[in-house]
Amino acid sequence: MNRRSLAPGDPAPWFTQRCTTPAGRYSFDMAAGRYNLLYFFPSAAGPGIGERLERLVGDPVFDGVRCQFFGVSADPGDERSGLLRAQPPGVRHFLDGDGLVAGQYGVPAGGRVLVLVDPMLRIAAIADDTPDGIGQVLSFLRHLPDALAVQRQVPTPALMLPGVLEPVLCARLIDYFHAQDSVQSAIFTEREQGRSLPVTDIGFKSRRDCTLRDPALVAQLQHRVIDRIVPEISKYFQFQVTRMERMIVACYDAAERGCFGPHRDNTVTATAHRRFAVSINLNDDFDGGGLSFPEIGPMRYSAPLGGAVVFSCSVLHAVAPVTRGRRYACLPFVHDAPGAAKA
Numbered sequence: 513m514n515r516r517s518l519a520p521g522d523p524a525p526w527f528t529q530r531c532t533t534p535a536g537r538y539s540f541d542m543a544a545g546r547y548n549l550l551y552f553f554p555s556a557a558g559p560g561i562g563e564r565l566e567r568l569v570g571d572p573v574f575d576g577v578r579c580q581f582f583g584v585s586a587d588p589g590d591e592r593s594g595l596l597r598a599q600p601p602g603v604r605h606f607l608d609g610d611g612l613v614a615g616q617y618g619v620p621a622g623g624r625v626l627v628l629v630d631p632m633l634r635i636a637a638i639a640d641d642t643p644d645g646i647g648q649v650l651s652f653l654r655h656l657p658d659a660l661a662v663q664r665q666v667p668t669p670a671l672m673l674p675g676v677l678e679p680v681l682c683a684r685l686i687d688y689f690h691a692q693d694s695v696q697s698a699i700f701t702e703r704e705q706g707r708s709l710p711v712t713d714i715g716f717k718s719r720r721d722c723t724l725r726d727p728a729l730v731a732q733l734q735h736r737v738i739d740r741i742v743p744e745i746s747k748y749f750q751f752q753v754t755r756m757e758r759m760i761v762a763c764y765d766a767a768e769r770g771c772f773g774p775h776r777d778n779t780v781t782a783t784a785h786r787r788f789a790v791s792i793n794l795n796d797d798f799d800g801g802g803l804s805f806p807e808i809g810p811m812r813y814s815a816p817l818g819g820a821v822v823f824s825c826s827v828l829h830a831v832a833p834v835t836r837g838r839r840y841a842c843l844p845f846v847h848d849a850p851g852a853a854k855a
């Protein structure tokens with residue numbers, strides 16, 4: 513790698529590239545929350561590469577939970593040759609024939625190098641493609657510290673604010689949900705830059721949403737957010753909220769394995785203006801459904817009834833499956849005038 517290229521401690525560049533996933537593409541920002549090894553190589557058919565790949569992808573350390581492996585092939589022919597096979601959940605390959613990933617990582621055409629990326633998507637190590645280099649990386653990955661022990665020392669960059677909505681208002685919002693129609697909640701994807709499309713994938717997100725159209729309820733919810741959340745965002749994050757959107761009541765139901773997989777809230781054009789997510793729990797008689805921040809650690813957070821968790825929309829987050837009952841929540845996003853201008 514050249515002098516101007518990346519070094520340990522630098523943020524690992526995010527990219528979306530063709531990949532051996534069922535969707536045929538993968539956004540690397542979704543890989544956060546575990547160690548990821550990128551192995552750049554010129555061609556799977558090149559001398560010695562097959563053996564290297566076999567040694568790497570055969571290692572049980574790449575279990576998809578603590579570690580993932582991504583080959584990055586520079587050879588457009590590798591797609592047809594069948595030499596690159598995904599072995600989910602731990603092993604996938606980027607088809608980087610156009611050099612997009614290699615370019616962002618400063619890897620020269622045809623370069624062979626290993627780049628280890630940590631769970632926060634920062635460069636952890638760069639190693640040569642030699643038996644020693646590979647041995648060091650694998651040895652490091654086999655001796656990762658216990659994730660929970662690390663979590664105890666890492667503060668989650670989120671606010672937990674109890675008492676945002678009174679219990680009687682929470683009950684009214686839940687009643688409203690049941691009195692109205694609700695829809696299966698979609699996620700936004702962007703196959704082409706600038707064209708965000710809603711799609712449903714209940715394995716990834718299983719939730720029903722009901723838009724709040726009752727002006728009195730909307731006003732009450734808005735006022736609680738303005739009076740009780742906006743000042744805290746200003747105090748803790750130095751951000752002046754002036755806009756609010758997505759006034760809904762959402763329901764994650766254990767009977768439908770209610771959950772939401774790891775995602776960020778502002779990664780497509782239609783959502784780029786969002787700044788902070790507000791997650792207000794309307795009830796507490798359910799199990800599961802905890803909010804986690806996989807980049808930071810495995811801890812799960814559940815706000816008390818009427819309480820809110822507030823976090824930056826660009827932090828990876830997930831909602832664990834609800835295992836008993838239903839979790840009801842109001843989930844507005846907030847932003848400001850410059851953000852609104854982008855929307």
Ligand SMILES: O=C(O)CCC(=O)C(=O)O
Nearest residue numbers: 772777791803831841843
């Ligand atoms: O249910 C939650 O607390 C979070 C929901 C969420 O992440 C979203 O709607 O984008």
Ligand SMILES: [Fe+2]
Nearest residue numbers: 776777789829
């Ligand atoms: Fe979200």
